[in-house]
């Protein structure tokens with residue numbers, strides 16, 4: 001089967017893991033601090049603004065905690081969102097308000113967000129569908145003017161920018177994922193950015209049980225003469241830190257990221273060229289001027305029956321396809337009161353084709369040929 005997602009891991013990552021083994025310390029240590037500094041530089045922020053975490057979902061839970069989202073509050077997010085984002089809100093006892101998305105890009109436009117906002121809205125959570133930045137600049141500005149927090153789920157957008165500004169840094173908090181299906185992978189892992197330095201400092205403490213000293217050893221090393229094992233906590237927090245094994249892999253993957261994204265952009269361009277001019281199939285709109293996508297997902301849109309037929313045909317030919325993210329208004333536990341129409345249409349017409357940096361030209365051509373057999 002040709003995969004939709006596939007990581008690229010090789011000798012360099014293995015060597016980095018080997019070094020961690022030899023160091024005798026697998027936990028959070030210098031390699032994680034290094035990875036944090038490198039990632040901060042990559043997204044163009046100061047190192048004190050980021051904290052490495054053990055998953056993007058955990059970062060989303062921390063975001064809701066940092067923003068003190070509580071029962072009675074409302075959080076707006078597109079219906080096409082990741083389940084972990086909704087769980088992070090619902091776990092606080094807050095209400096979810098699902099907004100619509102633009103049918104062609106599956107990102108919310110500003111008016112989709114503003115339609116869903118009420119006087120109980122404390123935060124907005126957006127993702128960048130497939131790596132496309134979307135209307136994040138407009139949404140960030142609108143939220144800031146009203147004192148509504150903006151959280152960016154930048155899991156798809158590890159190398160996405162608008163006029164050079166990294167997705168994930170437009171709002172108040174941004175979170176990234178390095179799980180096994182992303183572009184930059186560490187097994188499991190994520191990063192949290194907070195714009196406000198005080199919030200960023202709280203995030204770092206929160207990630208480690210709310211402890212006001214990182215460890216007894218650190219206190220002893222810092223010159224505490226007696227009882228270096230005593231501690232205080234500032235919040236009743238979980239343990240959300242990552243480890244040096246994941247971070248060592250992350251540093252290598254971050255160095256390789258530009259090449260990954262170049263290859264993904266070339267594959268997306270080949271799909272656009274190879275699938276142009278088909279009457280039954282729509283391609284994603286061209287990116288607006290100044291926008292760069294990580295090209296995490298590549299999708300085509302067809303009428304629902306033909307979409308399903310294409311998925312079945314490709315699977316028979318050994319080409320796996322899928323759709324993300326199943327609209328959350330369809331998940332009964334979230335108690336949505338309505339189903340946004342654009343999201344519903346997108347969910348019934350959109351199909352994700354394989355897109356990863358290890359796909360060679362011949363395989364891309366094979367996929368194009370198979371798609372053209374159904375979508376003439």
Ligand SMILES: *Cc1c(COP(=O)(O)O)cnc(C)c1O
Pocket residue numbers: 054055056057058081082084127153155156176177178179189190
């Ligand atoms: C993968 C993904 C996540 C979750 O990331 P984890 O690190 O697996 O928790 C969140 N949001 C989006 C949009 C994702 O694609």
